[in-house]
Amino acid sequence: MLETFINLGLFVMLVATAVAITRMRRLFGVTMMASVFSLLSAMLFVTLDAVDVAFTEAAVGAGISTVLMLSTLTLTSRIEKPTTRSPLVPLVVTAITGAAIIYGTLDMPNFGDAHSPAQVGVAARYMAESPTDIDIPNVVTVVLASYRGFDTMGETAVVFTAGAGVLMLISGLRRRRRKGDDKKEETS
Amino acid sequence: MRHHLILRVVTKLLIGPIILFALYVQFHGDFSPGGGFQAGVIMAVAFILYGIVFGLEAVQHVFPSWLVHKLMALGVLIFAGTGVASLFLGYDFLDYGAFSPHHPSHGQHWGILAVEFGVLVTVTGVMVAIYYAFAMRRPAISDEEW
Amino acid sequence: MPDIEYILGHMNYWLFTVLMMTGLYIVVAKGNLIKKIVGLNLFQTAVFMFYISLGKVTGGTAPIFPVDMEIDPSVAYSNPLPHVLILTAIVVGIATTSLGLALIVRIREEYETIEEDEILKIETDLVHVENKILGEAMGGRA
Known part of the structure; x- marks a missing residue:
């Protein structure tokens, strides 16, 4: 409570x-x-x-x-x-979307239910087997690095890709373009 | 930030403990909350704090941007390399039992350590690189306008 | 007639929905690009909370065993799987958010503004000018 x-x-x-x-x-x-x-x-x-x-x-x-x-x-x-648009259309859109989501939650199991579909299945297996398989107390680390290591590798690659994207967009690696430079490049 | 004397002294005192805490989070992640992702972010915060207070030149003297860019890629390579190593030892990709065939759980410990280290390196590299990229550009708003 | 237990059991989901819709409202209604990114972050965090709450077990504790690995079978642990998914999603989220911010910086350099309305106006003006030039090149009247 x-x-x-x-x-x-x-x-x-x-x-x-x-x-x-x-x-x-x-x-x-x-x-x-x-x-x-x-x-x-x-x-x-x-x-x-x-x-x-x-x-x-x-x-x-x-x-x-x-x-x-x-x-x-x-x-x-x-x-x-300040925006000149009326807030009416966004309000209606969010109200409809929210109502749809809430309608979707009506069938869900209660919050904290130990027998909901999310609790049984693969997660229960991880909890039961990790002490003998891997012997590390923090189950989150175990699942992150070992059971779902491939998943985490993908996530690391995404972080790397996003960082590379930022560098391509705004890094100072390339000579910074100024308005004068553009004209020079065009004429040469 | 030349005139903020207290800020500069406190920052100097804090940077060591922050890096130490990041390493603690990294290597104690098996027993308590934490791991490569959190440790990488905290490690990056140490360098970002140094950069904010002492200026970009000072931090790039310590942690040059070419090194940061190499580290970004190195972390992913460590992670994938661990998987490839277990592949060459005759096990599945990222099956850490390969590193200690007689005690599979020991192999798992080694594998998790290596993989988390790769995550640490990539996350630190990416966060610091993003900060450098933003800090290198000329600001549109001067300090006084705030 | 839904009972009080049902309402208490589902109230969390509804509150997450309220937060999520606040984020969506900011994304749709506000014209400032930085504010849109903040709205997206709100939406994202609300989704994270929803995910985490699915893994919660009443009376449970964090999924970390005792250090000596002597596990008491009577202790309930929450589901670690959503935690893993969301932990990585948060770090990926900040990386992609910074990509969005970098795009905003480039837009500001190109258009001198980060308000969506003004950018659209500049774009439509450009299209008009282009059409005019194109029309004259084709020999017709613009």
């Missing part, structure tokens, strides 16, 4: 942060709020027993992500211009 109340409290704060992000027009504040959102969601992950995920979210969401957002702000602009 206590867990339910903690969850609810965190949710109220999460929704308040999300609404603040929606309404704010100073992008510096938006960045800070996104950081707060990450920290709150890390707390929620702890109450949901996902300590590894909470660790990652706190390190990535509140740390690196904020730094990158701020460096983007210094390269672009810091105020969002």
Whole structure:
């Protein structure tokens, strides 16, 4: 019961942060709020027993992500211009999508059900066999590196590819193009 | 950030512990929350913090960008190389039992260590490289405008 | 008539949906590209929470065995599989987010703005000019 109340409290704060992000027009504040959102969601992950995920979210969401957002702000602009579009169409779209998703959750097993389809199957096998097979206490590490090592290799490759993409887009490796340079290249 | 004296002193004190903590998260990941992904991010934070406070030239003197770019690819190679090594020992791809045929669980320990190290190297490299890429560009907003 | 247990058991999913839709609303309604990225991040985090909550077992604990590996069979552990998937997804998420931010930086350099409306206006103006030139080249009136 206590867990339910903690969850609810965190949710109220999460929704308040999300609404603040929606309404704010100073992008510096938006960045800070996104950081707060990450920290709150890390707390929620702890109450949901996902300590590894909470660790990652706190390190990535509140740390690196904020730094990158701020460096983007210094390269672009810091105020969002007011939009002239009416918010009606987006509201209708999100309401319909949300209603569809909620309709989909109605058939789902209760939160925390130990016999839901997600709990039986391959996860139960991992929990039962990893102590004899691999003998490492942290099952998350075991599944990450050993049982699903191929998956993790793909993820590492994706991280590498994304980094290479960023370097191709904005790295200082190539001589920086200025307006004068373009003309020179065209004439030569 | 020449004028922030306290920030500079505290940063100097913090960078060592941050790297130590990253290594702890990396090598204690078998027993407690943590692993290559988290350790890589924390390790990158140490360099990014140094870069923010002391400037890009200072951090690139310590951790030059050619090295960062090599590390990005090296991590994936370590990961895939572990798999290929087990392939050559006559086992399946990424089946770490190959490294210690008499005690498959010991082989698993070695394999997981190697693979997590590869993840650490790639994630550190990518995060620092992304930070360098953003920090190298000329800002559109000057410091005073904030 | 749904009982209180059903509502408490499903309330989490509905709250995740609310967060997810806030993110979607930001992506659809706001014109600023950085804000769109933040909205995408909100959406992403809400999906992560949904995934993690599927692995939760009531009365369970984090899926880490005691260091001496003497496992008490009466202790319930939460499902480690969603944790693994989401852990890697978070790091991949920040890498792809930075790719998006890099694209925004390039767009800002090319168009001098990061507002979607202004970019669209510049694009349509360019198309008009091109059509005019093309029309004159074909010999017709623009």
